[in-house]
Amino acid sequence: MITSTANAKVKQLVQLQKKSRSRREQGVFIIEGSRMFSEAPRERIAEVYVSEGYYHEHGEAALNGLKTEVLADHVFSHVSDTKAPQGILCVVKMAESPSPALVSSRNPFLLILDHLQDPGNLGTIFRTAEAAGVTGIIMSRDCVDIYNPKVIRSTMGSIYRMPFVYTDDLEAESKRLKAAGVGIYAAQMEGKSSYDQEDYGKKTAFMLGNEGNGLRREIAELADTYIRIPMQGEVESLNVAVAGAVLMFEAARQRRRK
């Protein structure tokens, strides 16, 4: 059992929680809690850590035969990103999808995310996207890190299942989609077409922009169609995860009817 927060492994876990650079360099990230553990693809689990309390309560059985390191409770709390740690965390290998794979599904239904900054929004978008049948998510490199502990929590497990890729060149990526026959729709306040007047039954990608500033002009210009969500009252804009949900579920609704 590891009893000191000065332990080298413990220090490394803390780095992985806090620094996206450490995660990127090592190609791994940390997930916490029983549910995220049970949903993790086994072949991607690199290391398992439990608290002393968890180990005494659940024993070996809960660990599915995986080699596990026990941390003293105070050490586990030190490593955990949550206020009330569940007592189990894993180091999991990253798995980005190669970007060509994202357009290879039978009828692609994609999201293009430009510079999203809020961890909760990104996680919620992943969760919503899986439910709506989205086949892949393309993110600009300056989006918040999907492997940030807060983002992971708010994906509710979708991080394991939703194909995604970060790109340094969202323009090139968008052009590649267009060449593959994907219609790109940008949600814009000044969009001429109401979102429910378009046909998303064919190959479709929705572009969603930064919380404060929306889509960068050069990115928005790559879209085929500007769409807007009609709004009443004095609301200037919707939360980006909400706007995304409205668009994704309209597409899902149309696709069920095909």
Added chain:
Amino acid sequence: MITSTANAKVKQLVQLQKKSRSRREQGVFIIEGSRMFSEAPRERIAEVYVSEGYYHEHGEAALNGLKTEVLADHVFSHVSDTKAPQGILCVVKMAESPSPALVSSRNPFLLILDHLQDPGNLGTIFRTAEAAGVTGIIMSRDCVDIYNPKVIRSTMGSIYRMPFVYTDDLEAESKRLKAAGVGIYAAQMEGKSSYDQEDYGKKTAFMLGNEGNGLRREIAELADTYIRIPMQGEVESLNVAVAGAVLMFEAARQRRRK
């Protein structure tokens, strides 16, 4: 200028930020920032406070002739709920709508919220609801306080414009709606009807439940129809603000076509 955090007014402001009971007893709440200030209905503004820095930068002009108290910058930071205070806050009078008023609009489009706990979710629901044309929101008393500073921020001003009421008796309130001819739809995992198969052009209310546990059984039983949002993948549920958005904008879409 107030220069001490021990000042009685300052102590009272801190109480109003932190305690829903203090807010309720005094019938007021605090809003922060230039935008929330400029959108506040003037007749509801009881007191205005600015930081010394704000006062020097913007002068009297920004204050629209309202009597204002200046706080030393460190005192303002002490009172502010945000990490980067904008330097202006107001005490605003509460204004709940009497519940009969909520069904008196021409074609009511209501939300019934049961035990919602997350401040961000509630605020986002208010913002989304205004945009979708919702005419009123009914909340069980154990929902998170709409006047919580975090909730206020995430409403983006909708708190001033969306009629709402807290009730100790959500059952009685729901029965009153039914008697007024409002169709009540409960979002339930086991709902038989897909949400897009119903007609929301008539008097409509959507019931949304607690983040972890959903709707309480006795509340859900008051609904006329259980609806579900079809989901793909392995997602068990949607975030409640997302589910609400999908339902509200489906209703808005249908109502535009009438």
